[in-house]
Amino acid sequence: MKKLIYILLLLITPFAVFAQISPGDLSQAHEKLEGLSNCTQCHVLGEKVTNQKCLACHDEIQSLLASSEGYHASVEVKGKDCFACHSEHHGRSFQLIRLDQDSFNHDLTGYKLEGKHEAAKCADCHQMKNIKAPALKKKERTFLGLEQRCFSCHEDYHQKTLSADCASCHGFDSFKPTVKFDHQKTAFALKGKHEQVACEKCHERTAQNGKPFQHFSGLKFESCANCHKDVHENKFGPNCSSCHNENSFHQVAGMTNFNHQKTNFPLEGKHRQVSCRSCHQQSLTAPVAHAKCADCHRDYHRGQFTNETSKPDCSVCHDVTGFTTSSFTIEQHNQLKFKLEGAHLATPCFACHQKGIRWEFPQIGERCVDCHENIHRRKIAEEYMPQENCQLCHNVIEWRDVTFDHQKTGFTLTGKHTIINCRSCHFKEEGDIVEQHFSGLGKDCENCHQDPHREQFKVDGKTNCAKCHQSYAWKPSRFDHDQSRFQLEGQHAQTACVRCHPSLEDEEGTFTKYKLKADIKCADCHY
Structure with missing residues (x-):
């Protein structure tokens, strides 16, 4: 009866009585349970706080205890009262969860910290973003809710292309190297040289879904050609192992019946007579450069056909039957700066390209004077033959066919002068001596013609x-006797010229006397 009266008094005067009964304010986590009406949610009247009351509310702990998992199921905690560690009524700021994070034995949680995990701080892992349970995500602070799977905290670098059991390959000390991975247990056991190959050679690093990614699954390895380029381009079939093995690509079996014609370099002409070792000096399988003749043969021309823009091969002029003849055609020559035309078409190659012991090709010149002697040097003025350019007068069809414009000299060729040979005026021969006369040659008739x-x-x-x-x-078509000192009148006009102008002889020969005395008298002719 007294107990009932006591309860009624509490209900009638809740605030005054509560201040006398409550030992202190609840923590912030439990502040919603303040007030006499909520006491029984945690307390049993007349008894202490029971674990059942706590676990009824904290079902996440109840679930772990039921499955014997987590720290609360460890020997250090199991069987203890909840309030032994998590007491209340110590004020709003009181921390219910009080762990010494530096000395806490994580092994008791059922998840032993190893390797890099051992050096990690609690807050590195115990973050809300790593908690999967929605109910626990709502809590402001908790150490519960983490899973023991690697992907619960770590991003799946392999993007679900490999097993979710990361520990089958990786250790806790470092993500790389994969100390637990054994390639020999895969479908492609490593043998020979493959054991020395870096992983990246086969397992390419790229990007997938916008993130770094390395390909480990889904790789093809049924054939060598899946990873290696078939340098033979399937000429010898897809089965590389018929000749090669993993120990060395250069260890080749069955060379006795090897058909060189199936390679990229079929043997033809003189090459059929060459021994294998002449080309394959290191080994019969070591790669041999063969794109150009110069890869094997000494450059007889000493780099004459090698420059920064053009590096023609010997095969442009020669073939495998021998080097002694050239297959370089006139058509090919005409693609060069110096085209073969006219008389040059009949000129043998050696006339221009073998002036000494060796053949010379580039830099032998393109002008006439590079091969031909300029017989007019210092004979013809520079203005008529600038830079010794012979082609201003001559051509390659007929050298004697001169097209010089004589008007440029100030002496225009007319009449008989147009058909006369240039040599008649410009070359004087006396025995074996030939002299040229161009510069300084006079324009008077006497310079070329004898005065008769x-x-x-x-x-x-x-x-x-x-x-x-x-x-x-040559006839004196312009002579007018009436313009002379003696005009022809009367019978004089009918008289033959010789009657007055007789032929005379001197030491040089015969000539006609035209000039008479200064004072012409009748008695000079008439007796």
């Missing part, structure tokens, strides 16, 4: 032949 009149018409030291003659014919 014995200087009878010379005035002031010069004879003006053009006064009577012209270039179309």
